[in-house]
Amino acid sequence: MSETRLKPFPCGSRLTPSPEPIVRIRGLHKSFDGHVVLERVSLDLQPGELLSVIGPSGCGKSTLLRCLNLLEVPDGGHIRIAGHAIDRSGVRWSRQDERLAHRLRAHVGMVFQGFNLFAHRTVLENVILAPMVARRTPRREAADAAMALLDKVGLAAVAHRYPATLSGGQQQRAAIARALAMAPSVMLYDEPTSALDPELAEEVLGVMRQLDEEGMTQIVVTHEMRFARAASDRIVFMDGGRIVEDAPPDQLFTAPADPRTRQFLRNVL
Amino acid sequence: MTRRVLSVLLLLFPLWAAQATELPALRWASDAQSGAPFVFHDPADQSRLTGFEYDIMQALAARMGRRPVFVQNDWDGLIPGLQRGLYDLVIDGIEITPEHRAVVAFSTPYYLTAERIAVRRGEAGLDTVDRLRGHVVGTLKDTTSMRLLEQAGGITLRTYEDETNAYSDLNNGRLDAVMLDAPIAQYYAVPDDRLKLVGAPIGSLAYGIALRQNDPVLLDAVNNGLEAMRRDGSLRRILQRWAMWTPQMAAAFDDPSTEAVPPTQWDHWLESTRPTATLGARLRRYAGFLPLIGRAALMTLAVSACAMVLAVVGGLVLALARRYGVPPLRWAATLYIEIVRGTPLLIQVLFIFYGLPSLGIRLDPFLAGVVALGLNYAAYEAENYRAGLQSVPHGQMEAAMALNLTQAQAVRHVLVPQAFRFVVPVMTNDFISLLKDSSLVSVITLSELTQAYIRLSTTYYDYLGTGLMIAAAYLLLGLPFVRLARIAERRLARSVSRRSV
Numbered sequence: 005m006s007e008t009r010l011k012p013f014p015c016g017s018r019l020t021p022s023p024e025p026i027v028r029i030r031g032l033h034k035s036f037d038g039h040v041v042l043e044r045v046s047l048d049l050q051p052g053e054l055l056s057v058i059g060p061s062g063c064g065k066s067t068l069l070r071c072l073n074l075l076e077v078p079d080g081g082h083i084r085i086a087g088h089a090i091d092r093s094g095v096r097w098s099r100q101d102e103r104l105a106h107r108l109r110a111h112v113g114m115v116f117q118g119f120n121l122f123a124h125r126t127v128l129e130n131v132i133l134a135p136m137v138a139r140r141t142p143r144r145e146a147a148d149a150a151m152a153l154l155d156k157v158g159l160a161a162v163a164h165r166y167p168a169t170l171s172g173g174q175q176q177r178a179a180i181a182r183a184l185a186m187a188p189s190v191m192l193y194d195e196p197t198s199a200l201d202p203e204l205a206e207e208v209l210g211v212m213r214q215l216d217e218e219g220m221t222q223i224v225v226t227h228e229m230r231f232a233r234a235a236s237d238r239i240v241f242m243d244g245g246r247i248v249e250d251a252p253p254d255q256l257f258t259a260p261a262d263p264r265t266r267q268f269l270r271n272v273l
Numbered sequence: 274m275t276r277r278v279l280s281v282l283l284l285l286f287p288l289w290a291a292q293a294t295e296l297p298a299l300r301w302a303s304d305a306q307s308g309a310p311f312v313f314h315d316p317a318d319q320s321r322l323t324g325f326e327y328d329i330m331q332a333l334a335a336r337m338g339r340r341p342v343f344v345q346n347d348w349d350g351l352i353p354g355l356q357r358g359l360y361d362l363v364i365d366g367i368e369i370t371p372e373h374r375a376v377v378a379f380s381t382p383y384y385l386t387a388e389r390i391a392v393r394r395g396e397a398g399l400d401t402v403d404r405l406r407g408h409v410v411g412t413l414k415d416t417t418s419m420r421l422l423e424q425a426g427g428i429t430l431r432t433y434e435d436e437t438n439a440y441s442d443l444n445n446g447r448l449d450a451v452m453l454d455a456p457i458a459q460y461y462a463v464p465d466d467r468l469k470l471v472g473a474p475i476g477s478l479a480y481g482i483a484l485r486q487n488d489p490v491l492l493d494a495v496n497n498g499l500e501a502m503r504r505d506g507s508l509r510r511i512l513q514r515w516a517m518w519t520p521q522m523a524a525a526f527d528d529p530s531t532e533a534v535p536p537t538q539w540d541h542w543l544e545s546t547r548p549t550a551t552l553g554a555r556l557r558r559y560a561g562f563l564p565l566i567g568r569a570a571l572m573t574l575a576v577s578a579c580a581m582v583l584a585v586v587g588g589l590v591l592a593l594a595r596r597y598g599v600p601p602l603r604w605a606a607t608l609y610i611e612i613v614r615g616t617p618l619l620i621q622v623l624f625i626f627y628g629l630p631s632l633g634i635r636l637d638p639f640l641a642g643v644v645a646l647g648l649n650y651a652a653y654e655a656e657n658y659r660a661g662l663q664s665v666p667h668g669q670m671e672a673a674m675a676l677n678l679t680q681a682q683a684v685r686h687v688l689v690p691q692a693f694r695f696v697v698p699v700m701t702n703d704f705i706s707l708l709k710d711s712s713l714v715s716v717i718t719l720s721e722l723t724q725a726y727i728r729l730s731t732t733y734y735d736y737l738g739t740g741l742m743i744a745a746a747y748l749l750l751g752l753p754f755v756r757l758a759r760i761a762e763r764r765l766a767r768s769v770s771r772r773s774v
Binding site for chain 2: 073075106109110112113114116118120121122123124133134137138179182183186
């Protein structure tokens, strides 16, 4: 286990649990150059859920995640996150669509496999940039909030260092703090530990577990089967651009319904 | 002293910064770089103008009840500047010829003279145009002398912009003879021990003051003034002081006076340009150049720095337009970059200074230099920045977008600052190139280092010593930026080597 000290903090989902799903996806469709990557994907998430998405390479799980905050523009389907809806029906992506997407992104945080910290800014500056630029939060206020977040992910001591001088685990935790600074309703993780050694990966997974305890809604695309099984409320298995199976972890791991799920689990476990 | 201060101001600020007097200004232009004895900088005191034409203009203006205001311009720009209305008249040994009459109006001649042949002291026989056949002969371009030599046929002609170059090539053996106007031959060939004048004066030419053709009132005033100066002998006395009063002039001006006027200006010229034998004297002379070179270096630095600011801002706008603009904007930026990179900087400089006034855009020399260099380098900087923007990993943009920044905010706060880190070393090198390219703005009358070199070297006939001094000045200006480029490169190397996945 790492030395990461996690402290409870009153953040996470600001929405009280309700029968209304916080994430609603209907018939999501995406293809690249005629090659279908997502095919009629539908999915609901309740507030506070931690959903793991697993599946073989190229199954569309990363694309699904990137469609959720419109980094990738879907060809068709419906997305609604925290009350902000986007409907796609194959027409050109317009200025109006980009405005809607911008509003939706305000509620979605994202963490990348390659961290993507801003190399020209210190850890603290990475965390306060978006609140200051997008929300016009005064620097003092943003910095105070950022230090609380960095303390929470165990990085208060390196707040004034540049990303390039940190370990991968530290960089990824900084990236999480940076995303949390925008107080998102949903956090998306795109293979957050794939670039990390196991013990560094554990630091990151620890932060995610704590966020789950605090009620954050999280979607994790991952290869960490142990984490997925232990921490998830639900697991989605994707293959060939479709959701093949959607079940609680124990059920999916012990009694997979679909032969493709069984095949995949045999290969990775 | 006041005079020195004034001329410094005139060098540094737009040339028409006027002295405060009640008399209406008579703005006259000449090229003080083109040498003795016309209008030139006193070799003994570089901040002082002198020359027989300078003296004539002072006397003429006084007689016309006007205040003379000198405007420096390059020889090639003198007539275009007159047409542009930068000044009212030009005096610079301009020959009254039918070709010249087609574009300007001339006063009555203020000096009549002829061509003289100069050869190396040991030579013999090359004393007429006919005898020059089969030889290499130097002269100035677009002069009567050039036409005479061309008409003779069989002469290998070399035309120069500057008489000192012609005489020094004669000394070096590149030429067999030089044929030039008698006053030039007198001031450059006669004092040179290695050269001599041979044969009789050839042809005849008349110098006149050039005015705009639509300015008959001023033309009358100038002619009346010259006529009065001829009648009372003041024109003769000026020419006598310059040792230029000849029997030809006495006959033409109908002035047989035998009044003895000592050739003080001629003596001063001989005194101040005599080759300095001792090293100490030579070093003292070089030390005397330092204030001029210092001012010129400041001007070079000022033009280059202002141009670089313009280039950086313009380059960034162009690069962003090319990468993120709507299609018409993208095409416009691309077109601009291709045009600017595909045409010579010198042409752009001349176009902006002399061409734009036809469209109603008049820039003073400093501004024109800054604009020309800045717009030119903006095109090159734009390409640097484009490459810099491309070198920022795509994930940076995605992360910024995911953090709810708009594209514009992401470009401004994430992409541009990182792109700058990549391009700083290249930019520093560009600035050093710009320092050197700023030498081209010497053609639009800006007193920067290259113009100082031309002025000093033609005055003292010394291209080596002054050349080394000017080169040293350029090097000293560039050195801090060379160091800056090294530091930037080292820092960049460090941050890249520590960059993760």
